[in-house]
Each structure stands twice: as structure tokens, then as C-alpha cells.
Amino acid sequence: MAVLKRHLTAFAMQGTSNTKNYKGLKVKKAGFTMALCLFLSMLTAVNAAEADKEKEKKESPYANCGWNCLGWVWSDQNLKNTIEPLENVSGTIGHLSAYTYRWNDSGIKTLGLIAQNVEQADPRLVQTTESGFKQVNFPGVVALLLAEVKSLRAEVNGLRVQQVQ
Structure with a gap:
């Protein structure tokens, strides 16, 4: 896991191609995209603990799964600070x-x-x-x-x- 970068981008399958190589990952079939996105989200969370503070400020905590990925998004209160309600939107x-x-x-x-x-x-x-x-x-x-x-x-x-x- 140490070899993997913290911020990985999952390839969202589009078009008719069955396989694509993306940053060394071979992705097969569109149905696999969601599982890959969730896996990369997990890696992002695991590797976040190892990131230095400056790097953490610059990088997004999200795995970018492309336009057709569904999944869960981190939202735990314990991961946030300076929480204020939205007003006048x-x-x-x-x-x-x-x-x-x-x-x-x-x-x-x-x-x-x-x-x-x-x-x-x-x-x-x-x-x-x-x-x-x-x-x-x-x-x-x-x-x-x-x-x-x-x-x-x-x-x-x-x-x-x-x-x-």
C-alpha cells in the first residue's frame, strides 16, 4: 500500500471498451467501477493518517470516481472542525x-x-x-x-x- 499514492483517481468506464489501463490499474467492465471507487476511497482514508499536514491541506479526501460512480462519502463530525450552519443560500x-x-x-x-x-x-x-x-x-x-x-x-x-x- 505504501507504493500507492494517497490521491488516486478511479477510471469510470465509458464507451464500448472492455478494459482500460489507468495509472497502472487495469479496469475491466463497467460494473467493476463502483467496487474500484469504494476500494480507492478506503485506500484514501487509510493513507490519510500517514499524510503530512501540508500535503493533507492540498489534497482532496475524496476518491474521484468519475461521472458514474455511486458510493458513500466521508461525513463524520469527528473528521471536521469549525462547523457552521448554511444560511442565505x-x-x-x-x-x-x-x-x-x-x-x-x-x-x-x-x-x-x-x-x-x-x-x-x-x-x-x-x-x-x-x-x-x-x-x-x-x-x-x-x-x-x-x-x-x-x-x-x-x-x-x-x-x-x-x-x-
Whole structure:
């Protein structure tokens, strides 16, 4: 394990190819991607304890599994500090737009967000990779959406109370 780098990127299978070599890993069949992502996430967590503080500040704690990986994301309170509730997120949510699009390499049609647009709404939700491509922090987007739903729910409940009076 010491040979493996802390920040590994899993290859998400796209297109019709059965196998791909990625940073020395041979990935077979699209169904294997999820297991590989989870394995790399585990390696990331195990190796995080060995990382020096400066390196830890620069590297993401996530394994980048590509566009079609599902799995669990670290969120334990014991791994965090300076925890503050999100407030006034309506402005950010109002600037986000959902799109349908096709991936250039595979031609697969899907739906989602465009990182450059998300970055304009809230730069904390986007990072740029070494290759220059932008990635969206989807757990962060979900947190914003949850905060907005709770805000709207409180507003609706307030209107209901006013209506009853």
C-alpha cells in the first residue's frame, strides 16, 4: 500500500471498451467501477493518517470516481472542525441551472450541472484538476439544496400559520 499514492483517481468506464489501463490499474467492465471507487476511497482514508499536514491541506479526501460512480462519502463530525450552519443560500441556488448534454468522449446523453456555471454561483463548489478540467463538489450542492428546502419549508409553514389566524 505504501507504493500507492494517497490521491488516486478511479477510471469510470465509458464507451464500448472492455478494459482500460489507468495509472497502472487495469479496469475491466463497467460494473467493476463502483467496487474500484469504494476500494480507492478506503485506500484514501487509510493513507490519510500517514499524510503530512501540508500535503493533507492540498489534497482532496475524496476518491474521484468519475461521472458514474455511486458510493458513500466521508461525513463524520469527528473528521471536521469549525462547523457552521448554511444560511442565505437562495442567491446561490437561484444561479444554478440544470442541463441535458452529451459527453464528448462517449456520446452518452445525461443531465446535470456545468462546473463553470456552478463556479460563478459559488467558487467553493468547484475545483480545477491538474489537467485543467473542473469538478463539482456534489455533496456541497446537496447541502445547499437541503438548506434551501428547509428555508422554503419554514416559509410555507409561516404562511400556513398566518392563513389560519
